[in-house]
Amino acid sequence: MELSKNEKLKQDSGFLRGSIVEELKNSSASFEKDTTLLLKFHGMYQQDNRDARVKTEEGGTEKAHSLMIRGRIPGGRLNTEQYLVWDELASRVGNGSMRLTTRQSIQLHGILKQDIKRTLQKIHESLLSTTGACGDIVRNVTQSLNFLNDPSLAKLDGVAQLISDHFRARSGAYAEVWLDDEKLPGPVEEPIYGDRYLPRKFKIGVTAAGNNSIDIYTNDMGFAATFENGQINGYFVFAGGGLGRTHRNAKTYARVADNLGWIPASKLIPVAEAIVTIHRDFGDRNDRKHARLKYVVAEKGIDWMRTETESRSGAKFEQKPLPAWNTPEYLGWQKAKDGTLTLGLHILAGRIVDNAGHSLKTSLRNVIRDYRLSTQVTPDQDLILLGIRESDRPAIEQVFRAAGVRMDAPNSLFSKALACPALPTCSLAIAESERTLPAFLEVIQKKLEKYGLEDRAPTVRMTGCPNGCARPYSAELGFAGRSMNIYGVYVGGDYEGTRITKELSDNVPLSEMEGVIDRLFAMWKEQAPSDRFGDFTHRMPLEELQKALPAVRPAQ
Ligand code: SRM
Ligand code: SF4
Helix, strand or coil: CCCCHHHHHHHCCCCCCCCHHHHHHCCCCCCCHHHHHHHHHCCEEEEEEEEEEEECCCCCEEEEEEEEEECECHHHEECHHHHHHHHHHHHHCCCCCEEECCCCCEEEEEECHHHHHHHHHHHHHCCCECCCCCCCCECCCEECCCCCCCHHHHHHHHHHHHHHHHCCCCCCHHHHHHHCCCCCCCCCCCCCCCCCCCCCCECEEEEECCECCCCHHHCCEEEEEEEECCEEEEEEEEECCECCCCCCCCCCCCECCEEEEEEEHHHHHHHHHHHHHHHHHHCCCCCHHHCCHHHHHHHHCHHHHHHHHHHHHCCCCECCCCCCCECCCCCEEEECCCCCEEEEECCHHHEECEECCEEHHHHHHHHHHHCCCEEEECCCCCEEEEEECHHHHHHHHHHHHHCCCCCCCCCHHHHHCEECCCCCCCCCCCCCCCCCHHHHHHHHHHHHHHCCCHHHCCCEEEECCCCCCCCHHHCCEEEEEEECCEEEEEECCCCCCCCCCEEEEEEEEHHHHHHHHHHHHHHHHHHCCCCCHHHHHHHCCHHHHHHHCCCCCCCC
16 A cells, blocks of 8 residues: 555655755745654644734735744753753743643744754753654653652652653654764664654653553553552553544544553563554554554454553563552642752743743743752643752742742642643644633633632643643543634543543534533532532533533534
C-alpha cells in the first residue's frame, strides 16, 4: 500500500533534516508547509496570530507567521538559570509571555523565523532542549509533584529523566540544524523509532502509586511506582489512554488507560520500550485521527496488550491491588521535609505575563533570581517555587504583594480550572478558551454561590476545539469548542482523574450556557448536595441530565 503523505515525508526527511537548513538561509518569513511538519519534531509549530494580519504591497492582507516553541522539560523541573532563560527569551524574542502547559512544559509564542536558531541555542546552553517536544515521538514526560521534597518522590526525578533520555531521537538533525554541530559520518539510525518514527505522538507520565497529580489515565503509557524501604521496587503499568477526538467522528474517542499490572523496577525500560514499539508497529499509519495507541489497545483488547508487552519485554505482569488515588493540594506556602519552604502559585491558564496591577512575570523573575529558587511546572498549569529559606519568606511575600500576585489558593473553582491557549495562536482553534475562561468561571462561581455549593466546586476545563489539550474529558465539567461561541458540554469525570466524561451535548451556544449550568447545579443541589458534581453526574442517567439543556438548540 502507498504510504500516506505524513509517513512519506518522515521517511524521505533524512531523519528529520528535510530542507530546514536551506530554508533557514532564505529570506522568507515562513517555512514551507512540509517543513513545518518536520519542525514539530524539533519542538516548534509555525503559527500566525489569528487576530492580526499584515498588509501586503498590493493592498491586501496576509498572515504574519511566527513560531511557537515548546520545551522538553522532564517532570517540569527547572533550576534557577533554566527558568531565567525562558523568562528572558519570552521578553526578548517571544510575545512577552510564557505559557505553562498541561504537560509541565513551557511554550513561547510569536518567535520570528530569523530568531529561532539563537533561541534554541540559548535553551540548549541551559541544558534543556525542545527536541521531541512535539511530533510523532515520545513527548515531554510528566512526573508527580514533589513540593514537600519527599526523598521517595525525588527518586522519580531519575525515572522521568531516564525515560525521557531513552526515547529521545537519536538522529543528529537537531544538533546539526540548530546547534551547528557537524554531521556525523555514516547513516544515522533511530534504533527504537526507525525512519518513519511513530504513527503519532506518544505521551508518558510517571508518578507514585496513589498520587494522581499527573492525570495518569490520560497518557498513552503511565508508570506508578511502589516503594520498599524508601526505594522504588516496582511499577503499576498503564497503557492506552488519550483524549484527542473529533466532533461527530465515532472512530475517535477519549479513553482512560488500562492497568496492565505490576512489574519489578528492573523491568521499567524493557516494558516501556515494548509498549512504545507496539505503538510503532500496530498504530494506524493510514489515518492520523485513528493512530494513537489507545485505539490499538481498545481494538485488540487488554489481554492481547498484556501478552504482547510481556513477550516483547520478558516481564510478567503481576495483578496486585492498586492503592486509591488522590490529588495532593500544592497551592500556597508549605513546609518541606528538609525544613525549606515551598510556594505553589496558581497561574490562571498557565499564562505568565505582566498586566497592569499584576506584574506576575517580573516578580517571578526577581524572586527566582534573587533567592536562587528551583521550580516545578504542574500539569494543572501552575508553578511551584522550591527550596525557599524560611528567613526569606517575608521579603518574597513583599515582592509578590507589591506586584499584585496572590500567594494563597484562589477559590477552589479557579484553583483547579484549566484552559488551552486556543485563539489567537492555535491554528486548530474554532472557539475561544484561555481568553474566555475568567469570565466563564465568574458565571459558574455565581451559580455555585447561589446554591451554596462553592466548597465542592467541580474541576472545570475548557478547550477551543475537541482535541482536548486542557483535558476537558477527564474533568467533572468540561467544555470543548464546537464552533465560534458554541461548545460541547461534558460531565461525570471524577476529582481523582480515573474516569472519562459523558457528552451532555456537543452543541450548546455560549449565550445558553449560564442557564444550562444553573439547571445542572439545581439538580445537583436537590438530589445529591453532599456528592461531588462529577460523581453525581456520573451516576445520573444522561437523559435526566439532558433536561438541563435549552429546549431549542442550533441546527446540527
Ligand atoms: Fe495539544 C495539538 C497545545 C496538551 C491533544 N496542542 C496542539 C497544538 C500544537 C495545535 C496544533 O497542532 O497546531 C496546540 C498549540 C496551541 C498554542 O497556540 O500554543 C496544543 N496541547 C497544547 C498545550 C499547550 C495546552 C495547554 O493548555 O497547556 C499542551 C502542551 C503540552 C506539552 O507541553 O506537551 C497540550 N494536547 C495536550 C493534551 C493533554 C496532555 O497531553 O496531557 C492533549 C490530550 C491528550 C492526548 O494527547 O490525547 C492534547 N493537542 C492534542 C491534539 C489531539 C491529539 C489526538 O490524539 O487526536 C492535537 C491535534 C493533533 O495532534 O493533531 C493537539
Ligand atoms: Fe488548540 Fe484545540 Fe488544543 Fe485548544 S484544544 S490548544 S484549540 S488544538
